[in-house]
Amino acid sequence: MSDVPALPRIRVRQWPAWLKLPVLVGIAIIAFWIVACLTIDLWPIYDPIDMVGRRLQPPSADHWFGTDALGRDVLSRTLHGARFSLMMSCAVIVCAVLIGSAIGAVAGYVGGIVDGALMRLVDITLSFPPILLAMAVTAAMGPGLENAALAMVIVWWPVYARLMRGQVLSIRSREHVEAATAAGAGHARTLVKHILPLSWSPILINATMDFGQVVLLTASLSFIGLGASPPTPEWGSMISEGAIHFYQWWICSGPGIAILSVVLGFNFLGDGLRDLLDPRSK
Amino acid sequence: MTRYIVRRLLSLPLLLLGIVSIAFLISHFTQGDPLSSIVSERQMDDEQAVAAAKARWGLDKSLPEQYLVYVGNLLTGDLGTSFRTKQPVSQDLLERLPATLELVIAAMLFGSTTGIALGVVAARFRDRTIDHAARLWALTGSSAPVFWSGLILLYIFSVVLGWLPGPGRLDARMSPPDGVTGFLTIDALLAGDMALFWDAVHHLILPALVLGWTVMGIVSRLVRASMLDVLNQDYIVAARARGAGELRVLLNHALRNALVPTLTIIGFTFAYLITGAVLTEAIFSWTGIGSYAVDAARSLDYPAIMGVTIVGGAAFLLTNLITDIAYAFADPRIRLS
Numbered sequence: 001m002s003d004v005p006a007l008p009r010i011r012v013r014q015w016p017a018w019l020k021l022p023v024l025v026g027i028a029i030i031a032f033w034i035v036a037c038l039t040i041d042l043w044p045i046y047d048p049i050d051m052v053g054r055r056l057q058p059p060s061a062d063h064w065f066g067t068d069a070l071g072r073d074v075l076s077r078t079l080h081g082a083r084f085s086l087m088m089s090c091a092v093i094v095c096a097v098l099i100g101s102a103i104g105a106v107a108g109y110v111g112g113i114v115d116g117a118l119m120r121l122v123d124i125t126l127s128f129p130p131i132l133l134a135m136a137v138t139a140a141m142g143p144g145l146e147n148a149a150l151a152m153v154i155v156w157w158p159v160y161a162r163l164m165r166g167q168v169l170s171i172r173s174r175e176h177v178e179a180a181t182a183a184g185a186g187h188a189r190t191l192v193k194h195i196l197p198l199s200w201s202p203i204l205i206n207a208t209m210d211f212g213q214v215v216l217l218t219a220s221l222s223f224i225g226l227g228a229s230p231p232t233p234e235w236g237s238m239i240s241e242g243a244i245h246f247y248q249w250w251i252c253s254g255p256g257i258a259i260l261s262v263v264l265g266f267n268f269l270g271d272g273l274r275d276l277l278d279p280r281s282k
Numbered sequence: 283m284t285r286y287i288v289r290r291l292l293s294l295p296l297l298l299l300g301i302v303s304i305a306f307l308i309s310h311f312t313q314g315d316p317l318s319s320i321v322s323e324r325q326m327d328d329e330q331a332v333a334a335a336k337a338r339w340g341l342d343k344s345l346p347e348q349y350l351v352y353v354g355n356l357l358t359g360d361l362g363t364s365f366r367t368k369q370p371v372s373q374d375l376l377e378r379l380p381a382t383l384e385l386v387i388a389a390m391l392f393g394s395t396t397g398i399a400l401g402v403v404a405a406r407f408r409d410r411t412i413d414h415a416a417r418l419w420a421l422t423g424s425s426a427p428v429f430w431s432g433l434i435l436l437y438i439f440s441v442v443l444g445w446l447p448g449p450g451r452l453d454a455r456m457s458p459p460d461g462v463t464g465f466l467t468i469d470a471l472l473a474g475d476m477a478l479f480w481d482a483v484h485h486l487i488l489p490a491l492v493l494g495w496t497v498m499g500i501v502s503r504l505v506r507a508s509m510l511d512v513l514n515q516d517y518i519v520a521a522r523a524r525g526a527g528e529l530r531v532l533l534n535h536a537l538r539n540a541l542v543p544t545l546t547i548i549g550f551t552f553a554y555l556i557t558g559a560v561l562t563e564a565i566f567s568w569t570g571i572g573s574y575a576v577d578a579a580r581s582l583d584y585p586a587i588m589g590v591t592i593v594g595g596a597a598f599l600l601t602n603l604i605t606d607i608a609y610a611f612a613d614p615r616i617r618l619s
Contacts, residue, residue: 124300127602128595129556135579136305136591140312140319143582216427220561223429225580239430243565249437256430263425 018275026268029261036082046073048080048233056248066250068241070231077233078254084234086262088145089214092152097207099153100160105199107161108168109191119165122158130155131220138226145234148227152217156210163206167199201277209270212263219259235259286610290603299353301595306352309588316348317341319584322365356592362585366578371589375571380464381451382570385563386555388490393497393551398544400498401505402532405513416502424499428558432492432565439488446488449567453481489566493558497551504547508540542612545605552601556594 036043046052046063051071059066065074107118125133137151138144171177172195180194221227222236223243230237235255242252312319317332320339325331336342339362340351355362361371397420404416439446451466452458456478459469467486470479512518513536521535556572563572571590578586 120296120300124297124304127297127301127599128304128591129598131557131560132575132591132594133304135560135575136308136587139579139582139584139587140308142313212425216425217557219427220429220557223427223561224564224576236427236429239427239433243429243433246433246437247441249434252430252433256427256434259430260422260426264421267421267425 016276018272020272020275022268023272023275026265026272029265030269033082033086033262033265036079037086040079040083043079045079046076048072048077049231052076056245056251058248059250065254066248068238068248068251069245074238074251074254077238078235078258081233081235081238081255081258084145084228084232085215085218085236085259088149089211089218092149092156092214092218093207093211095153096156097160097203100157101164101203103157104161104164104166105168105191105196108165109172109187109195115165118161122161125154125158126162128155130217134217134221135224135226138221143226143229145222145228145232148218148221151221152214155217156214159206159210160203163202164199167202168195171195171198205270205274205277208266208273211270212266215259215262215266219255283610287607290606294599294603297599298596301592301599302353302356303349305356305588305592305595306349308591309352309584310348312584319588320362322583361589361592364578364586364589365583366581366586371585374574374586375589375593378569378571378574380461381466381568382559382563382572384465384467384486385489385493385568385570386559388486389493389555389558390497390551391494392490393494394501394544396494397498397501398505398537398541400502402509402537404502404506405509406532408510413506416506420499420502422499423495424554426495427561428492428496429561429565431495432489432562435488435492436565447481447484449565451482451485451568452478453485456481489562489568492565493555493562496554496558500547500551500554501544504544505537505540508543509536512536512540545612546609550605552598556598 049072052073053063053067053071055067055069055071057063057067057071063073063075065078068074068077103118107115134148134151134155137154138148141147141150168191177190177194180190185194218227219234219236219239222234223240225237225240228234228237230241235258238255239252242248242255245251309319310316316339317335318326320335320341321332339355340348343351359372361375363369364371364374367374400416400420404413407413436448440448447453458466459473459475459478462469462472466482467479470476470482518531518535521531526535559570560572560575562568563570564576567573571593574586575590577583578590
């Protein structure tokens, strides 16, 4: 074999088809917010909690997004708010995906009564409008960011349970799984090694798409007064402060634009991921 | 078909029971003590009130018995008494239902008509600038938090331009018409009071726009996709070959078939509409069930929160059922699987 001359390797560099402009914009927006989350303390901006200017000033060179009713800088509060909103949404999505997929995988693999019971629980949970269930659970446990996060996990896990169950059901009957079972692989091994690796892509796509919705619901709960409490610079509670000072439109606009950008960004990225991971959907 | 409907109808009571069970679970863990979900803090010292509430909800009995009492009370329409309004929650909800329905229907009409139009245009000019612009516009609608877009639109149209009135359902100087339907617009028409009718319509425009924008995004996306499917089919080519005008092809031939899948999302958008309505009503001081829920949550009025949640869940179940059955009528493949 060694006398075969090595062929010159031709590499065709092609722009990946899924990486369209919206997807790039989405990635840029998300990258910006992640960097903001991690490094916000180093930025040369005002303190988010201190009174740093006159009250209710419109946007100016000093305060790009204006100041709120307590003379705090809206831009700084919006950027700091990313920490609460995004980290909490991230925690909620990760928990919901882990819990939901675990339950869904077990239901799909075991089948029978276990499957029936778990899926009825999923059906029932999904038959509540999300915001109402989240409101009820948060209010019952007592308002606060942690309880709001817990409530949102309760609202969201069934989505992933249903999704994962469907995946496991369709993959379980494939030949390579039968082969693994025939070769003597135990249930746990079959599920973890032979089924789960093939089933994560729709979960990932959905989680990306849902991230924006979780950000929205987090902000909604805080807006209602069940999530973050003042003076925490959380986007939803900032908008609810802005609603009181309705004529000072800039107070609610900083956090409003921030939420809009995050939700749009994850929608764009989710679309791109779907093109990349699930070409059939086109 | 009948079998499909019967099967779906049979699952309904079970799901309803599930909703009630979850509600029972939540209220049982309220603040660590189920009593605090029935009796307000101020009344806790009042021994008589506490004893009466305990008897009414069977709190002195065992857990399974409590559950039966809870389900029994709900079945008779007893959702408890609101801490805030001191009225039965069911009565509060009934009083506020028409306002929410009026808003949701207006938003649905606005959102679905504009969404369908946007979807048709986007599909016709596929991958052109107008298609991308339509998608961005629709996506922005479903991504913007309504409690922010509502505030901004209110500021622009009511404060800056002065074209539309501020929050509320009617001008403060006007008195509402006699409640026949509870829909202010229809009641004003029935009373023959045109000034009142226009005022009610003017108040309805902004909240319906804000709420409808969220629906528009979903509808236009789906109509675009199904229009693209349909436009590739032979009968469209045949229609064009026979010399049918472009508008006729789009509307008479293509849209008619493309609308069938759109039916399915009526139930789906209902979830969006409820979420949106809760927040839109709060922004626009719209005295419907949504703002009732927000007020209840803000003042930790537990019976009211649970009442809205149970009724909202039941309504959600029903719309899903109706949508599925309507879709099964339209597309026979569904009921066979």
